[in-house]
Amino acid sequence: MTSPLKVAVTGAAGQIGYSLLFRLASGALLGDRPIELRLLEITPALKSLEGVVMELDDCAFPTLAGVEIGDDPEAVFEGVNLALLVGARPRGPGMERSDLLEANGAIFTAQGKALNKVAADDVRIGVTGNPANTNALIAMTNAPDIPQERFSALTRLDHNRAISQLAAKTGAPVTDITHMTIWGNHSATQYPDLFHAEVGGRNAAEVVGDQAWIENDFIPTVAKRGAAIIEARGSSSAASAASATIDAARDWLLGSAEGDWVSMAVVSDGSYGVPEGLISSFPVTTSGGDWSIVQGLEIDDFSRSRIDASTAELAEERAAVQELGLI
Numbered sequence: 256m257t258s259p260l261k262v263a264v265t266g267a268a269g270q271i272g273y274s275l276l277f278r279l280a281s282g283a284l285l286g287d288r289p290i291e292l293r294l295l296e297i298t299p300a301l302k303s304l305e306g307v308v309m310e311l312d313d314c315a316f317p318t319l320a321g322v323e324i325g326d327d328p329e330a331v332f333e334g335v336n337l338a339l340l341v342g343a344r345p346r347g348p349g350m351e352r353s354d355l356l357e358a359n360g361a362i363f364t365a366q367g368k369a370l371n372k373v374a375a376d377d378v379r380i381g382v383t384g385n386p387a388n389t390n391a392l393i394a395m396t397n398a399p400d401i402p403q404e405r406f407s408a409l410t411r412l413d414h415n416r417a418i419s420q421l422a423a424k425t426g427a428p429v430t431d432i433t434h435m436t437i438w439g440n441h442s443a444t445q446y447p448d449l450f451h452a453e454v455g456g457r458n459a460a461e462v463v464g465d466q467a468w469i470e471n472d473f474i475p476t477v478a479k480r481g482a483a484i485i486e487a488r489g490s491s492s493a494a495s496a497a498s499a500t501i502d503a504a505r506d507w508l509l510g511s512a513e514g515d516w517v518s519m520a521v522v523s524d525g526s527y528g529v530p531e532g533l534i535s536s537f538p539v540t541t542s543g544g545d546w547s548i549v550q551g552l553e554i555d556d557f558s559r560s561r562i563d564a565s566t567a568e569l570a571e572e573r574a575a576v577q578e579l580g581l582i
C-alpha cells in the first residue's frame with residue numbers, strides 16, 4: 256500500500272481549518288490514499304485545536320492515518336510532503352488584503368525557514384493566508400533550498416468564482432466552462448479573463464457579447480467577491496476557501512483536466528510581461544506534481560492594461576515587504 260502523504264495545515268483551529276481538515280481527511284484530496292495531518296497553531300489556539308482533533312477522531316475516517324498538532328513549525332513540518340499555509344489574520348470590513356502585509360508577513364518568514372530546514376524533498380507549498388501572493392513570496396525567499404516552483408498562492412477561489420458567475424450569466428452548467436484564467440494578484444486588481452475562457456467550446460466573451468457586462472459587472476463581482484462575503488457573513492469566506500485550497504492542491508499533485516487549464520499564482524519567469532520573481536496568477540497546466548504556464552495566448556490592449564495594473568500592485572507589495580526586512 257502507498258504510504259500516507261504528510262500534509263501540514265497551519266491555522267488549523269481557524270474558520271478555514273474547520274472546513275478544510277474534514278474534507279482532507281475524508282479523501283477529497285487523494286481519494287483512497289491515506290493522509291497524515293500535521294496541524295500548526297499558535298499556543299493559545301492549541302486547546303481549541305485539540306477539540307477539532309477529537310472531532311476528527313470521532314469521524315473514524317478510513318483515510319486518516321494520523322494527526323499531530325503543535326505550535327513549533329519545525330516540529331510540525333518535519334518530513335511534510337504538502338504544506339497548506341492558511342494561518343494568518345483575515346481582513347475585516349473596509350480593509351484591503353494588502354492591509355494585512357505587516358501583521359501576517361512575519362508568519363511566513365518563520366514558516367519558510369522552518370520548511371526549508373525540515374520538509375520532505377518533494378514538498379509542495381500552497382499559501383492561502385492573505386495577502387496570499389506576497390506571503391508566498393516571503394515564504395519562498397526564506398526557503399532558498401526549496402525549488403521556487405514548489406510555492407504557489409491560492410487564486411483558485413477567484414477562478415471558481417469566475418466560472419460560477421459566467422455559468423449564471425450564460426445558463427451553461429459549470430462543467431461547460433473551460434479555460435478560465437485569473438491573472439495577477441489575489442486582490443481587487445486581479446483580472447478574471449473571459450477572452451480566453453470558453454463556454455461549451457465557444458469563446459466566452461463572444462458568447463456573452465456584452466463588453467459592458469464584462470467590464471462593469473463580471474470583473475468587479477469576481478474581484479470584490481471576498482469583500483461582499485465579509486459584508487454579508489460578517490467574516491471572510493471559509494468553506495469556499497477550503498474547497499478551493501483542496502481543488503488547487505489536488506490538481507497540482509494529481510494533474511489538471513486534459514485539454515483545460517487552471518489558475519495558480521506561481522513564480523513568474525517573465526511570461527506575458529509579468530516581472531520575473533513575482534508570485535502572480537497565470538493559466539497553468541499541471542502534471543506529475545509540476546505546473547507549467549500556458550504559453551502563446553494573445554493578449555489584447557484591454558487585457559494588457561488589466562494584467563499590468565495587477566502586477567504593478569504585486570511589485571509594490573514586494574517593495575513593501577523588502578522595506579519591512581521580510582525578504
Ligand code: NAD
Binds near residue numbers: 342441
Ligand atoms: P481565522 O482567523 O479563522 O483563522 C486563522 C488561524 O490562524 C487562527 O486560528 C490563528 O490562531 C492561526 N494563526 C495565526 N498565526 C499563526 C501562526 N503563526 N502559525 C499558525 N497558525 C496561526 O482565519 P480564516 O478565516 O481561517 O482565514 C485564514 C487566512 O486565509 C486569512 O488570512 C484569510 O484572509 C485568508 N483567506 C484567503 C483566501 C484566498 O482565496 N486566498 C480565501 C479566504 C481566506
Ligand code: LMR
Binds near residue numbers: 491
Ligand atoms: C476571499 O477572497 O474571500 C478571501 O481572500 C478573504 C478576503 O479577505 O477577501
